[in-house]
Amino acid sequence: MACWMSCGRPGRICGWCVRRCGLGSRLVMLLLCRNSGWSLWRVSRNLRSLIGRGSRLSLDTMTSSGTSSDQILGIQEPRIGTWPDGDEAIGQVAVRWFRDFGLTYFPWQNFTQTKMLRGGVRGAKWSAPTVCIVCTRQQGKSWVLVGRMLFGLFQLPWERTIIFTAHLFATAREIFRDVLGIIDSHPELKSRVKRVTTGAGHEGIELKDGSRIRFLARSKDSARGWQADLIVCDEAYAMTADEVAALRPTTTQSVNPQFIYASSAGMDSSDVLRSLREKGIEGSPGLAYFEWSAEDDAQNDDLDAIRQANPSLGYSNQTLDDVLTDLQDLAEDRYRRERLGIWSPIAAENAVPAGAWESCRDREWPESVQLSRVAIGVDVPPDRSSATVAVAGVREGESGVSVELFQQAEGTDWVAPVLRELLDARGRVPVLVDGSSAAAALETDFRAHRVRAQFLSTRVYAQACGAFFDAVVNGRLKHRGQRDLDRAVGVAGQSMKGAGLWVWKRPDTTHNIAPLCASTLAVHGCLNRRDSGQKSSGKRRAVVL
Structure with missing residues (x-):
């Protein structure tokens, strides 16, 4: 050959x-x-x-190219798919541009590109500033990302900085080589390149007009200090709230940003990806969600399930025999996730005994409560859709801790101004945040509003969770029976962190345990205050909430 x-x-x-x-x-x-x-x-x-x-490009274009009539073909439309309306002109141009440079996509890849590139015409924003692609391995997700980045780098003048991230550095390096290989193969692209950086951990390509693309392995500090217009996150099943918090703010100054997640099916620890999936199922505005997967109850050898989860089946050199071989060779749970795209289940495991929590409820909670040793806790769920502020303190004449939700609302922009107003009215009060949570991204807002917050390490936060649990089961905590806090306590499980330590864990993306996390932080701050109460002008005073 x-x-x-x-x-x-x-x-x-x-x-x-x-x-x-x-x-x-x-x-x-x-x-x-x-x-x-x-x-x-x-x-x-x-x-x-x-x-x-x-x-005009559509799912019918190229359906028969490279295939024979007796081949078993993967289903090209996603089983779960939602995307905003918008003009597909840029997407259509992009797919033709890809073909001109040898990126001849399968129908499902063309479909995904055109839908996620809706909008952006005549100064308009992308219809979907957030995109999530979930598909089984070896289907060609990476080539969708490669094409999207090349198109942005060479054809979209507003995408001046592109950042590609992966869970593993080896993946980021391989994608860098694929992008560079295509550029090197086409003189019209290569002639526009000013500099290529190949040092380990510093891979990047810069054009003569200043546009650039960087390839990084993710961490909680990835891309801090950068400004980006397009963020592409491969292997999103392993993304953490810390990593999202490090990357999301980099696009705030972009005129038309887009944030793309790509992954195989989620695991039990894939909180960020599960949150995106839940939003995708609901059809959340601004999100384009594409998932090729089988139904949860599908049989392992069901042909329709295999076709639905493997869209490149029959279009690439991947055959049904390859899938069935994996059925024989892989453990069942791995086969169902890797080949059928079925997400790993999360077992519900309530950490707080329902009876103990109910016994802590104060059914005669007064309209106003005088508290000393006051502390504030702030938490944000992984999807950053809302925020919760909780307050804890000690009532006059009592030794136990009282806690309540002070405010809970959609979005996060309101948090820092509300805290500033609260601190101005109440004096110095410690504000606590889990440093490994999505709320850590509020640090910049806190500084802008002169809010001094304590960002707890994972170890200290785990100790706070244990102390909250002990206070509940030993009857040393009071709450007023607020619905959102009750729900959070009722579903939260435990995520072990080693050495006997654990933190609160969500059972799935449909539940928000931020009220419990914020309350835990507030109680920890109250129990560990160095002073005995609030101080103002040298005089102690109680806080009335």
Whole structure:
């Protein structure tokens, strides 16, 4: 077998040769393996002629290309899919541009590109500033991301800085090589490059006009201090709230930002991805969500389930036999997640005994309560859809701690101003935040409003969770029976952190335990205050809430 494309090098076909030829498509690789180099060239020319006629791209375009009538084909539309309305002009241009540079996508990849690139015409914003793509492994998610980044880098003038992140550095480096391989294979792209950085952990490409793309492994400090217009997060099943908090603020100054998540099915610890999925199912505004997966109760060898979870089946060199081989070789839970796209379940495990919590309820909670040793707790759920502020303190003449939700509302912009107003009215009060939670991203807002907050380490926060639990089961805590706090306590489980420590854990994305987390922080602040109460002008005073 020889490659007769632009590199002109005879020899066995390998990944290096494909990149050198600029053939980033698995469809072309399949034809190359099955036919001669001449047949491949003929098919490639036919595709270019299709583009030249200006035909409208749809799921029907290319459905039969490279496939035979007796092949089993993956289903091209996502089983779960929601996306905002919008003009698809940019998406249509993008798909044709991809083809011109050898990225001949499968129908499901074209479908995803056009839907996530809705809007952006004549100064308008993207219809979906947030995108999430969930699909089984080895289907071609990465090539969707590669094409999107190349189009933004070379064709969208407002996307000056692009950041690609992955859970593992090896993944980020591999995507960097794929992007660079396509650029090197096309002189019209390569001529626009000013600098390529290849140092370990510093991979990047900069154009002569100043546009650039960086490839990073994620951490809680990734991209801090950067400003970006497009953020692409691969392996999103492993994303944490800390990592989202580090990346999200980088797009605040962009005129038209987009944040893209891509992943295989979530695991029991995939809180960030589960939150996005729940929003996608609900059809949340501003989110384009695409998920190729089988139903949770699907049989392992069900053909329709396999086709629904593997959209590239029959379009690439992936066959039904490959899937069934994995069924024999993989453990059942891994097969269902990796091949059928079925999410790992989360077992409900209520940490706080219902009877103990109910016994702590103060049914005669007064309209106004005088508290000393007051502290404030703030928490934000992973999806950042809302925020909760809780207050705890000691009532006059009592030794136990009283806690209540002070304010809970959608969004997070209101938190810092409310805290500033509260501190101005009540004097110095400690404000506590879990430093590994989504609320940590409020640090900039706190500074702007002169709110001094204590950001607890994971270890200290785990100790706070244990202290809250002890206060409940030992009857040393009082609450007023607020619905949102009751619900949070009723569903929260435990996530072990080692050395006997644990923190509160959500059972799934449908439940918000931020009221419990904020209350835990407030109680911890109250129990650990160095002074005995609030101080103002050197005189102690109680706080009335």
